[in-house]
Amino acid sequence: MLRPYSIHMITLVLPWFGPDSAGGAEAQARSLARALHAIGAPVRVWASTGRDSFHAGAAGRPMGSLPYYPSGHGEVDGVPVWRFNPTPAGDDGVPRFFSGRPELLPPLDHFTPHELRLLGSLLGSDELYEAILAERDRARFVFLPYPFPTSFWGVQIAPEVSYLLPCLHDEPYARYATYRHMFGRARGMLANSHAEAEFAGRLYGLANERICVAGEGIDLTPRGDGASFRGRYGLEHVDLLVYAGRRDESKNIPLLLAYTREYWARRGRPLRLVLMGQGALDFRAAMHVSGLSEIVLDLGFVDPQIKHDAYAAADVFIQPSVYESFSIVLMEAWLQGAPALVNADCAVTADHARRSGGGLIFDGFSTFAAALDLLLSRPGVGRVLGERGRAYVLETCRWDEVARRTADFVLK
């Protein structure tokens, strides 16, 4: 049902946006914009003309600053998009936009030169900042993700109408004085998970009423065919462990491989660890994989249907990563009924596992092994956990509900 919303325009502001733009925040913005539009909320997107952070910048300029999309007005999935030309900051990391408006500047002496240089090294746009200033009486800005100058300087220009969708997780940058100041100035924050909200509250001293756990949605329509996946790869009579995502150090893949290798050595069960994800297998992970071809099947990037088939076939979906602000792949696996095994050092996925009842938590090899013993020897237990996870996803990951929570919070 469409609700009447105020005349204020929800304006999603991020460095890159478009059908060809890769990245988690970019994908989340596309889905959120589409969902807001679908429920009748006034929404538009402001972004740069660049493609994404994986593509080069001009010589001496930040990554992703080379023009890819045309500047000016555009449209994606029926949502109006305005694209601004990137411009470099000054040598001190401060955009030239502020040279004529020092009253808008934060207390720069509270920040180290290193922190300001980081901001200066990332993509920003004076045209964008001009537009924020001009529209601050008519818009409600949602800035994502948190580390970029588009978010930091945008909040300084219009703090009373600024909201952060930070995609925050426990990393060194989160403790910089610049970002602490930004979170303190913004009117509110939209969290992807309860754990992210709790972390932000603890780290920045934000009051509960300034944080909304809007969550994140996923596509709830895919249906995986487990038997098809097992047949395609000859995995009919093995225990199947599945991982999806980047296959590198940042996602803790070397730990996953070492634990799986040790579990296999101790138990001798016929098992396979299936890895799926874009890009090449990182060397540091690959040096563990060499010689493990008997138990590791690295599929690389697969068609989305094959990915869902793999989830459906999994005896256990394993998420070893400690840096997650939501974990879309965990939700996708639960949607297909796979029981999950997550890392205790990741507050977000551990919280999902506890709230949903859809997964177990490991805090070292011993609990990793004990959890696998339970799930692989008692398939009925795994099925029940998978059903609990699926119910949790169906209840919390609907994009229309996420959009409603977002609009209600931002336009109140």
Place this chain on the structure above:
Amino acid sequence: MTHMTTNDPNDVAAILEMLRAEVHARRVAQGDSSQDTALSAVERELRHCAEQLEITRVVSAHWPLESRSFYERAVNLVNKVVRRGLRWYINPIVEQQNGFNETVTRVLHLMIEAHAELRDQYAELRRKVDLYPASPEDAGSGTPPAFEESTVPSTAELQQLVERAGRGEPPAVLSDLGLRPVSSLIAQRQEVSAHLPLTGNTPLTKARALAQRAIRQYLRWMINPIVEQQNGYNASLAGTVQQLLIADGELRAHIAALRARKA
């Protein structure tokens, strides 16, 4: 760390022998009983390599200049003045190299320890194969807790069962995980530069930086070939470490496969 006081090869050999004796005495004092056991030739060589790494790790640009005659004293005086005047140029190069050497030495020590652990695993495995050709590996129960399957407990109760069962699992020594950041650490430090930025904030320091850049430009013929050779060696070392890591991963996989077949 003792620095070389002379370039005489005989003296250098004597110093190295003295250092080896120091290292050996330290091990004995720490009660390293493995000194008394028979070590394989590979293990002895690895221990010797580890000692050599410590002895040769630190590069110094300030070794004492000894002189015996009046002429030598005069020459050394000039050399000391020149060396002091060139500290701004030479010291950063040496510091970079020492940073790299420290990183690689630490890595190689870790790898030598990891290799020793692997050999122990392999020896244990072979012993079990010889004594008990068909017996299962003694590694935790592997048996999940029992309960009525008709009613699956809450996930919180299952989690408690997992944690209880986990306490019975023998610890896993996975020293290869400690080697994970090695490649990037070495890559960050392996390239030594003889052209670090020389800048100034005041007219005086700017003028000094300009003069230093001119001197450095003149001395390129002497310094650059040295740095290039060292960087060539560093690259070879980094490549060797990478190969060792791959070989380590493969050996661990093969040992795991043997253990899995025995389980």
